Amino acid sequence: MKKIAILTGAGISAESGLGTFRAEGGLWAQHRIEDVATPEGFARDPRLVVNFYNARRAQAAKAEPNEGHRALARLEEAFGGEVIVITQNVDDLHEKAGSQKVMHMHGALKSALCAACDHRWPAPLVMAPGDICPACNSPAARPDIVWFGEMPYDMDEIFEHLASADVFASIGTSGNVYPAAGFVAEARRAGAQTVEFNLEPSLQGSQFDDIRIGSASETLPVWVDELLGR
Template identity: 75%
Template sequence: MSKIVILTGAGISAESGIETFRADDGLWAQHRVEDVATPEGFMRDPELVVNFYNARRAQAAEVEPNAAHLALALLEAEHHGEVVVITQNVDDLHERGGTQNLYHMHGHLKGALCYACDHRWPAPMVMAPGDACPSCTAPAARPDIVWFGEMPYEMDTLFDHLSQADVFAAIGTSGNVYPAAGFVAEARRAGAHTIEFNLEKSAVGNQFAEHRIGPASQTVSNWVNDLLQR
């Protein structure tokens, strides 16, 4: 029974209507990374940062999982082996699509984190600067998002999964951000077959053995149907 490890990025959620960061008209064209996606930016202007993620949270609540999310949940349910989904996305479309064996390496819009004691709890739809931590009561709530300069979550576990992969698939990710951009090399060292799903080859596209170019809702669905012989 084969083990399939899947990395998803902004491209899989874009078809649902989630704004991406790196497109020409994406979020980084509208906001400076340093202002809304770094610990320093948060300390400098917490209201700007909290409002930025409040807007992202509201947007995510208005969209629905697309065919690619549903296909990955179907693969997990019906594949005669293990399926692990690692996402760089902070929305909950995988969960709402039915995926259960899931890792949010960059955190989650629905989470809040105390920077005083590291306690985590479900975020309200609208956070406010200075919200109190329910554990230590410090006014130290922040979005539970991995910002630039911070270490993604559960990296040891993720590399363990990659080292055991028979198949590694990357869906809708730019290949520009490490450590996720190095996942394909790690999977290749483990002997995995590697496949990339994207609108075009990514920055690390030449490291993949196979490419399927086109919208994820189509290419991922077709791939899953092929694997499950549907």
């Protein structure tokens, strides 16, 4: 076994106090997705969108990784081959836990993006509409987040990892949204063993060889110990 490809979704971050789309009472519950997570929403009311991500950035800065994040970092450190974490999450909890190879397919709260020249730079804790790009001086800064209707990042590289993985794990994701919902089929076609970790089976559950039900902070340490022969 040489490569383990891991997809993580909102479920693993929810255990660290970061709300999912569907959580009641959280940041998402106070806004329509169309208003804060689409290019059209940003064009309509950039201040609302920037303030929404400022709030998410502040929340994420205070959050701490849980035992699920730490187990994946421990796997990367101790495994003899390659461990790639492909995350739909925009927080940095994997990095805080110690994971080195993390691909943020939906962008990152800690990054700013220039809508004019595509330059990226570390985002301040509080962004403002019309912030200046340090590369081209355009007042075109936006959160470096992939919104609905935009193409996720690094898809070619992600599919290369899926095609060469011996094991594919999906953690805390609903299996509702493509392209990530198709990752398990891609990995299966390449011959990977597939395992899902979730509070309940996802819509793609029938495609997994193994399904582990429970919180990621409880199920992932056990799985990692199995992989490492402990």
